[in-house]
Amino acid sequence: MGQFKYLQPLDQMARISRAELGGRLDEILNIVDKDNVGYVITDEGKTDLVLCPARWMECFYDDDFGCIINSALRYAIGRHTYMPSVVMDFIRKYLDVLDTRTISVMIGDIERESEYETLDQRDDWLRLRDDLKAHYETMLNKDTNGKKQDKG
Numbered sequence: 412m413g414q415f416k417y418l419q420p421l422d423q424m425a426r427i428s429r430a431e432l433g434g435r436l437d438e439i440l441n442i443v444d445k446d447n448v449g450y451v452i453t454d455e456g457k458t459d460l461v462l463c464p465a466r467w468m469e470c471f472y473d474d475d476f477g478c479i480i481n482s483a484l485r486y487a488i489g490r491h492t493y494m495p496s497v498v499m500d501f502i503r504k505y506l507d508v509l510d511t512r513t514i515s516v517m518i519g520d521i522e523r524e525s526e527y528e529t530l531d532q533r534d535d536w537l538r539l540r541d542d543l544k545a546h547y548e549t550m551l552n553k554d555t556n557g558k559k560q561d562k563g
């Protein structure tokens with residue numbers, strides 16, 4: 412198993428304009444790959460895009476990421492602390508990078524635990540379950556090109 416490498420915080424990344432990136436594309440891509448750095452691409456002072464090595468995203472597509480998310484949910488559900496809110500917020504924040512297996516396990520866990528009327532924050536867990544189900548259905552209805560499939 413490889414060691415996860417440091418990700419640069421956005422405020423420490425170099426800035427580059429779209430025009431300059433276009434003119435130096437090959438050079439900048441080589442720097443990004445070789446030096447494991449990212450660039451914030453600016454356009455009229457806006458900083459809404461980041462160019463970084465694809466390996467920075469590998470952690471989100473690792474089977475262990477989903478396992479850790481499921482473990483966090485199982486730990487948090489039923490707790491009488493701040494942890495359920497933290498976990499629910501985290502899941503919602505990273506919902507778009509979770510795979511169908513992780514989501515289906517979470518749905519099952521929430522449904523099993525929500526059978527108990529005394530579950531702390533039960534309504535919040537059920538809302539999360541509903542959000543997960545909706546996202547899961549959306550994922551299943553997309554074809555391999557990321558387009559919605561016709562149901563007709």
